[in-house]
Amino acid sequence: MQFRKIKLYHYPATRSARVKWVLHETIGDNFEVEIVPLYEGKQYTAEYLEMNPNHNVPMLEITLENGETTTMLESGAMVTLFADSFIDANLAPKAENGGIARADYLQMLYFASSWMDMMLWQIRIHQDILPKAERDEKTCERYREKFVSEVEPQLIARLSKHDYICSNEFSAADIIITHNIMWAKMYGLCQHDVFSRYLSKVTKRPAFIKAFSDAKQFNLKPDKDSPVKANFSG
CATH class of the missing domain: 3.40.30.10 (Glutaredoxin)
Incomplete structure (x- = not known):
């Protein structure tokens, strides 16, 4: 481009x-x-x-x-x-090559930017943004539990298998996953040791340091x- x-x-x-x-x-x-x-x-x-x-x-x-x-x-x-x-x-795996690697990469990129985002946003607005009269503790707790029971195990399994979210190579999917893990940690989520080890690698990247x-x-x-x-x- x-x-x-x-x-x-x-x-x-x-x-x-x-x-x-x-x-x-x-x-x-x-x-x-x-x-x-x-x-x-x-x-x-x-x-x-x-x-x-x-x-x-x-x-x-x-x-x-x-x-x-x-x-x-x-x-x-x-x-x-x-x-x-x-x-x-x-x-990113090249689009013209297609294949399993590309499919898995896209899966995790959009899992992070849609499914994870939605849960973390609901937690955030009901805990910190909405006026107190409009907050719903049940909604907040529901998504906290859902994140811990459904999202975290998927991430833990992947990060226990290889260095980054899709493989042993850093990809753009790791950019969004990293941000969401940091976001989740602000609310007491993603406390497993695997997340700390992962963040210790990705946050050393020069581009990350500049961005944050x-x-x-x-x-x-x-x-x-x-x-x-x-x-x-x-």
């Missing part, structure tokens, strides 16, 4: 950090980053909503060499695109007077 400009709309340690990571892995530092202060409610401004009606991050603006532009809003799609477009980074260099700016809970409280819709 020949591009003229890449711009990532980002908030530290959130799902946009996955995209920042894959960009560092594939194109180095050759992209722009704009911080969207989520807890200040900037994602609900008319200007931002016109670009991203989902009022979230990541948002990625891509300008190709021929002047064509597009905007992407899904982190899994962004990670997939850059892993496939920059084959020299060796982040701002992670200390992240707060789990918005301030009680944060504008996000009034606008948040789930």
Whole structure:
């Protein structure tokens, strides 16, 4: 993919950090980053909503060499695109080769960015984001139990078998899996030793270090007077 400009709309340690990571892995530092202060409610401004009606991050603006532009809003799609477009980074089994390795890679990439994301998001919003009157402890506990009983055993089995989530080679699926394990640990999940061993490897990657260099700016809970409280819709 020949591009003229890449711009990532980002908030530290959130799902946009996955995209920042894959960009560092594939194109180095050759992209722009704009911080969207989520807890200040900037994602609900008319200007931002016109670009991203989902009022979230990541948002990625891509300008190709021929002047064509597009905007992407899904982190899994962004990670997939850059892993496939920059084959020299060796982040994905080649699509044209097909086969079991490609199928397994896609399975784990989307397992992480859909199934795992959904459970972790439900835990997060019912524990930290929604107004207390709207929180549902049963929903939170249901997904905590589901994550421990259904998701963690699958990850443990894989990470006990090989170094990374699909094989002994790092892939773009590990980018999203790593972020989700870190996210899960914030809520007391993923406590098995295998997760700590895994994170000790992947977090040494230079691209990870760059992508999460701002992670200390992240707060789990918005301030009680944060504008996000009034606008948040789930």
